[in-house]
Amino acid sequence: xxPNTSELSFTRQFTLPPAKxxxxxxxxxxxEIWGAPSEDATLVVEEASELSEGxxxxxxxxxxDNPEFVVETRWYSLQDSELATFTETLLTGGxxxxxxxxxxxxxxxxxxxxxxxxxxxxxxxxxxxxxxxEEGWTAGLATLDKLAAREDANA
Amino acid sequence: MTHDFETMEVRREIAARxxxxxxxxxxxxxxxxxxxTDNGPEWSASSYxxxxxxxxxxRVIFRHAEKGSFTITPHMLIAEAPRRVIYVYRMDHGPRPxxxxxxxxxxxxxxxxxxxxxxxxxxxxxGGGSLETRLPGTEYxxxxxxxxxxxxxxxxxHVPT
Numbered sequence: 001x002x003p004n005t006s007e008l009s010f011t012r013q014f015t016l017p018p019a020k021x022x023x024x025x026x027x028x029x030x031x032e033i034w035g036a037p038s039e040d041a042t043l044v045v046e047e048a049s050e051l052s053e054g055x056x057x058x059x060x061x062x063x064x065d066n067p068e069f070v071v072e073t074r075w076y077s078l079q080d081s082e083l084a085t086f087t088e089t090l091l092t093g094g095x096x097x098x099x100x101x102x103x104x105x106x107x108x109x110x111x112x113x114x115x116x117x118x119x120x121x122x123x124x125x126x127x128x129x130x131x132x133x134e135e136g137w138t139a140g141l142a143t144l145d146k147l148a149a150r151e152d153a154n155a
Numbered sequence: 156m157t158h159d160f161e162t163m164e165v166r167r168e169i170a171a172r173x174x175x176x177x178x179x180x181x182x183x184x185x186x187x188x189x190x191x192t193d194n195g196p197e198w199s200a201s202s203y204x205x206x207x208x209x210x211x212x213x214r215v216i217f218r219h220a221e222k223g224s225f226t227i228t229p230h231m232l233i234a235e236a237p238r239r240v241i242y243v244y245r246m247d248h249g250p251r252p253x254x255x256x257x258x259x260x261x262x263x264x265x266x267x268x269x270x271x272x273x274x275x276x277x278x279x280x281x282g283g284g285s286l287e288t289r290l291p292g293t294e295y296x297x298x299x300x301x302x303x304x305x306x307x308x309x310x311x312x313h314v315p316t
Contacts, residue, residue, distance in 0.1 A: 001238055003259040003274040007162065053252065074230065076245045076255040077280055083158055085255045085278050087243045089232060096209075099232055099243060101257045103278045105158055118160040120276030122241050122259045124233050 004123035006130045012141055014148045015112040018081040020155075024148060025104055025115075026051055026084060028059075034144040035059070037136030042067050053078050068092050082106055098123045100133065112152075117141075158278055161286040165273045165297050171304035173262040173269045177237040179304050180260060181207045189303035190296070191215060207231050223249050229258075238262050246283075253283030269304075273297055 014021050024030045028048040036043040040063060047058040057073040070091045077085040083106070089099040098121060105116040119137065123129050169176055179185050183205060191200035197220045205213030213229045229244035240260040245252050256277045263270045275293060279285060 001261045001263050003261045003272055005162070005257075005259050005274045005276060007160075007276065009160075074243070076243075077252045077278075079281075083280070085158075085252075085280070087255075087257070096232055099241065099257060101243065101255060101276055101278060103158060103160060103255075118278065120160070120162070120257050120278075122257045122274075122276070124235075124239075124241060 001126070004126055004128070006121045006128075008117075008119040008121065008130065008134055008137065010115075010117040010119075010137060010141060012115045012117075012145065013109070013112065014115060014145070015152045016148050018106045018108050018113045020151060021106060021113045021115065021148065022081040022084075024144060024151065025106075026078070028057055030147070032059075034147050035140050036061060036143070037139050040064060043071075046070075051075065051078065069097075096124050098129050098133070158280050158283075159285065160276075160278050162274065162276045163286055163290050163293065164275075165271075165290075165294050167271045167273075167297050167301050168265060169269045169271055169301045169304055171268060171301075171308040173237040173264055175304045175307055176262055176269050176271060176300070177234075177240065179300055179307075180240050181231075181234045181236075183207050183213070186213075189299055191217075193299060197221070205229075207234065209234050248283075251282075253280055254278060254289075255280070271297065271301070 028045045032043050032045055041061060042064045043059055043061040044067065045057065046060055049055040053075055055075040059071040060067045061071055062069045072089045073086055075086045077083065084104040087099055087101050090097045101120040103118045107114045121130055121133055179189060186207065187203045191203050199218050200215065201218050202216045205211060207213055209231055211231050215227050217225045226247045227244050229242045231242045233239055233241040243257050246254045254277050256275050259274045261272045
């Protein structure tokens with residue numbers, strides 16, 4: 001067998017300052033708003049410790065009428081408003097499907113903040129899930145962009 | 156604060172069955188025996204504890220005579236006997252996190268032995284080193300494990316499956 005690993009990266013620009021973008025990225029309730037992979041999907045926090053290195057969160061997500069997936073998040077490194085590293089493991093029916101190691105890098109720029117995201121994927125079966133994960137992140141980041149624009153307008 | 160993301164791969168042909176190799180990665184007593192010893196005169200393992208069952212966490216502290224302590228805390232995600240092991244871990248130098256990784260180990264029968272592929276996807280945090288500094292250490296660890304597995308099979312030591 002071969003390891004089922006791959007990588008993704010995204011870069012986005014936001015008009016918010018780093019501290020405000022950091023809050024949207026790391027607060028569990030904010031992630032409920034933007035983290036769902038489509039408009040038909042939901043993301044609900046079931047458990048969240050205080051945001052800290054070693055902290056743990058559990059979300060439930062999926063179609064609104066059947067949020068069958070559980071996402072376990074473990075925070076590994078947190079440098080306020082600069083860098084966050086965490087893993088997300090997706091489970092369904094008690095079985096682990098894949099894990100991702102995600103790194104957020106926030107850089108102040110003249111117009112706000114540049115966000116660089118690197119995602120390392122390790123699948124727990126031979127199925128290729130990279131395209132699905134990319135689609136989910138792309139949709140989530142589009143929602144984050146709208147949320148950030150609203151936050152900026154209200155500031 | 157800066158960071159770098161890298162992926163490294165280590166391949167090794169091992170003259171031991173996948174079942175033996177798998178157990179050396181996932182049985183705490185067997186792993187402690189090969190993992191925390193024989194790291195060179197400047198290194199000493201000061202503690203080892205934990206569970207390597209799925210969902211379990213291991214904690215190992217190594218001390219270097221000049222560089223201080225390094226702590227690794229693997230969290231086991233998948234231990235699928237005898238072909239797949241996946242875990243995530245953070246490495247701290249003293250109190251400071253320096254890397255976070257996902258490690259995927261694939262074991263394939265090859266004759267009477269095993270073809271091992273270890274893929275480590277790493278985020279190097281500020282000052283946390285580089286692929287050039289990390290890869291030799293990982294190759295050394297895989298080599299130690301391979302020698303332990305081969306010795307176990309040569310000695311007909313029973314490694315329960």
